[in-house]
Amino acid sequence: MEIGSFIKLQRTKQEKTLGELAEGVVSISYLSKIENSKTQASPEIIKLLCNRLGIQIDNREEELIKEKLNDWFSMLFEVNNKEEIIKAYEEIQEILDRNLSENLLLFEIHKIRYYLILGEYDEAAKKINELKGLSNNFDSLQQFYWYKFRGNYYTALSDYSHAMQMYKKSEEKSGYLEYDLEEIEIADLNYTIAVTHSKLRNTLEAIEYANKALDIYMKLYNFLRCAQCHNILGISYRRIKMYDKAIKNYNLALHLGKLNNNRQLIQLTNQNLGYLYSTKGNSIEAIKHYTEVIYDKSIQPVERLATVSSLVREYYTIKNYEETRKIVNYGQELIEEISDIESCRIFYYVIYTYHYLLTEEYDKFEALVKQDFLPYLQKHEDYASVIIYSKLLANHYEKIHKYKDASKYYKEANFAYEQIINI
Amino acid sequence: MKKILAGLSLGALLVTGFAFADAPTDLSMDREPSVFSINQATVEL
Numbered sequence: 001m002e003i004g005s006f007i008k009l010q011r012t013k014q015e016k017t018l019g020e021l022a023e024g025v026v027s028i029s030y031l032s033k034i035e036n037s038k039t040q041a042s043p044e045i046i047k048l049l050c051n052r053l054g055i056q057i058d059n060r061e062e063e064l065i066k067e068k069l070n071d072w073f074s075m076l077f078e079v080n081n082k083e084e085i086i087k088a089y090e091e092i093q094e095i096l097d098r099n100l101s102e103n104l105l106l107f108e109i110h111k112i113r114y115y116l117i118l119g120e121y122d123e124a125a126k127k128i129n130e131l132k133g134l135s136n137n138f139d140s141l142q143q144f145y146w147y148k149f150r151g152n153y154y155t156a157l158s159d160y161s162h163a164m165q166m167y168k169k170s171e172e173k174s175g176y177l178e179y180d181l182e183e184i185e186i187a188d189l190n191y192t193i194a195v196t197h198s199k200l201r202n203t204l205e206a207i208e209y210a211n212k213a214l215d216i217y218m219k220l221y222n223f224l225r226c227a228q229c230h231n232i233l234g235i236s237y238r239r240i241k242m243y244d245k246a247i248k249n250y251n252l253a254l255h256l257g258k259l260n261n262n263r264q265l266i267q268l269t270n271q272n273l274g275y276l277y278s279t280k281g282n283s284i285e286a287i288k289h290y291t292e293v294i295y296d297k298s299i300q301p302v303e304r305l306a307t308v309s310s311l312v313r314e315y316y317t318i319k320n321y322e323e324t325r326k327i328v329n330y331g332q333e334l335i336e337e338i339s340d341i342e343s344c345r346i347f348y349y350v351i352y353t354y355h356y357l358l359t360e361e362y363d364k365f366e367a368l369v370k371q372d373f374l375p376y377l378q379k380h381e382d383y384a385s386v387i388i389y390s391k392l393l394a395n396h397y398e399k400i401h402k403y404k405d406a407s408k409y410y411k412e413a414n415f416a417y418e419q420i421i422n423i
Numbered sequence: 424m425k426k427i428l429a430g431l432s433l434g435a436l437l438v439t440g441f442a443f444a445d446a447p448t449d450l451s452m453d454r455e456p457s458v459f460s461i462n463q464a465t466v467e468l
Contacts, residue, residue, distance in 0.1 A: 117459055155458050192458045199455060228456040235453045268454055275452035310452050 003046055005134070006100055008035035010053045013097065021052060050100070057100045065101045068092050069110075076113050077188055089114060105134070105142055112149035116156050124153050141180050144173040148189060151196075160199040167193045187216035191225065194232045206236045227256035227265050231272060238276045246276055263298040271307050278310070283318045287311065294330065302344050305334045309350040313388075316354055328355045349373040353389065362396070369393045374412070386416040 011021050022031040025048045026041070033039040034049075041049075050057050072088045096104055108131060115124035128150060138146055151166030170189060174181055194209035214229040230253035237246035250273045257265035274289035290311040294304050308331040315324040331351035338344050353373060356365035369389055377386045394409035 152458060195455050195458050198453075231454075231456050235455065238453070265456075268456060271452070271454050278452070306454075 002037050003100065004035045004037040006055075006104065007046075007049055007053065010055060010097065011035075014053060016053075021049060025049060025052070055098050055100060059101075061095060061099050062101060062103075065092070065095055065099065065103055068095070069103050069107060073110055076110060076117060077184070082118065085114070085117065105138070106145065109138075109142055109145045109149060113145075113152055116149070116152050121153075121156055124156070128153060140173050140176045144170050144177055144181070146170075147173065148192070151192070155192075155196065160196050164193070164196050164200065167196060183216050184220060184222070187213045187220070187222075187225070190216070191229060191232075194229070198232050198235055201239070203236045203239045206232055210236070223256045224260055224262060224265065227253040227260075227262075227269070230256070231269060234269075234272055234276070238272075238279065243276065243280060247273070250276070263296060267293045267296055267299050267303075271310070274307070274310060274314075278314055283314050286314050290314065294327075301334045301337045302347075305331060305338070305344055305347045305351075308334060309347045312350060312354050316357075321358060324354060325358050328358065346376065349376065353392070357392075357396075362400070365396070366393070381419075383416040383419045387413045387420075390416065 007021075011018075018028045018031050018035075022028045025031075026034070026045055030039070030041075031049070034041045034045075047057060068088070069092060072085070072092055075085045075088060092107065096107060101107075108127070111127050112124050112131075115121070115127060131146070135143075135146055147166045147170035151163045151170060154160070154163035154166060167189065171193065174186060174189060190209045191213035194206050194213060197203075197206035197209060210229045210232040214226060214233075217223075217225040217229060230249040234246045234249040234253065237243070237249060250269050253269045254266060254273075257263075257269060270289040270292045274286045274293070277283070277285035277289065290307050293299060293307040294311060296304070308327055312324055312327050312331060315321075315327060328351055331347070332355070335341075335344060335348055335351065341348065349368065349372060352368055353365065356362070356368060370393065373389055374386060374393075377383075377389065390409045390413040394406045394413065397403070397406035397409065
């Protein structure tokens with residue numbers, strides 16, 4: 001960061017006017033030029049201005065800053081307590097407010113990731129915009145993180161295409177940083193690209209990058225990250241119908257999750273295994289894995305609700321209406337627990353769709369699926385689900401001999417099929 | 424497939440999500456682990 005921008009940043013933080021800072025040192029217009037990098041002030045003037053702002057411009061604390069920053073950077077990539085991350089952040093910010101450090105820019109860039117982890121997406125966007133003006137002067141290391149964290153921002157918005165563009169730029173920069181980047185950084189980028197390819201349904205690329213990340217994590221004995229890679233591999237092999245390989249990867253993930261007693265990872269894997277068996281038509285195994293998830297209190301209600309939705313469909317498909325009823329009731333209880341209804345609207349639709357079918361409240365069933373659920377799925381281009389619920393509605397109309405309506409929704413299902421083929 | 428961004432505040436983020444996965448926002452039943460590996464369960468702000 002240029003000294004002028006740094007002075008401006010600190011002056012505005014301390015709520016000083018240009019006049020207050022310039023008084024007795026330089027003219028206001030000259031200070032403005034310094035701040036906007038339109039002139040190069042002498043070291044004496046810079047020293048006077050920094051003294052007035054209480055900033056050290058020697059590098060006495062540089063080693064300490066570097067050490068603290070490295071600790072904080074690693075906290076942003078590993079399983080850590082948020083309170084600790086916030087505490088370390090505040091400590092570093094306080095030191096950097098009174099020191100002109102060569103690492104300041106790297107700290108500012110890492111703030112993007114920091115805000116994303118805290119869920120403060122608006123702050124992350126603000127930071128990105130703030131840094132855009134400076135990004136032309138970033139060195140390769142700064143650019144590596146700049147693109148990676150901008151990718152993270154798009155990931156947080158579920159915009160995986162833009163995320164991928166950013167990650168690829170970051171990967172390109174990593175090529176110039178052979179000696180500056182630790183292996184774990186490379187592994188994390190490979191893992192992130194693998195996840196993004198998986199989200200974009202680029203299955204072969206997801207496998208390639210997950211394996212690259214896995215190789216490094218294995219060498220580093222980082223078993224939790226290995227388990228994450230095994231989940232990506234499991235998903236990918238399931239998609240290309242290599243079920244044995246998928247199951248092998250999921251079992252490895254389960255094993256590593258159990259070794260580390262990590263409930264979240266275990267249940268994530270159970271959800272994926274449940275879905276694998278469901279797609280293979282093995283409802284008994286699917287139900288077994290889904291059931292593991294839904295009663296685990298260490299998993300948040302909205303997560304359990306997502307799995308409950310899968311389980312309801314599974315029981316209904318095999319015509320076990322008694323169990324469907326029980327699970328629907330449990331889903332309704334979970335919905336009651338979740339205060340933010342928007343975060344679980346889609347699961348609410350699933351649960352109540354089956355609830356109305358089971359209670360034979362067909363008017364409500366038709367109204368919900370036609371007026372709310374299907375438009376919602378279409379709006380979000382979730383064509384796979386449009387097929388399922390259009391067909392459910394069409395079947396219902398066929399049963400009650402409303403063939404015109406049945407035909408309409410079979411057509412909708414067909415249209416959704418076409419959309420998937422086009423994708 | 425586009426997904427909605429559930430309007431997550433900090434509070435909402437802390438009460439949702441596998442520690443290793445993003446909060447589910449659609450009916451896709453494959454659940455990728457998160458790119459933000461963070462132990463949310465231990466946090467009480």
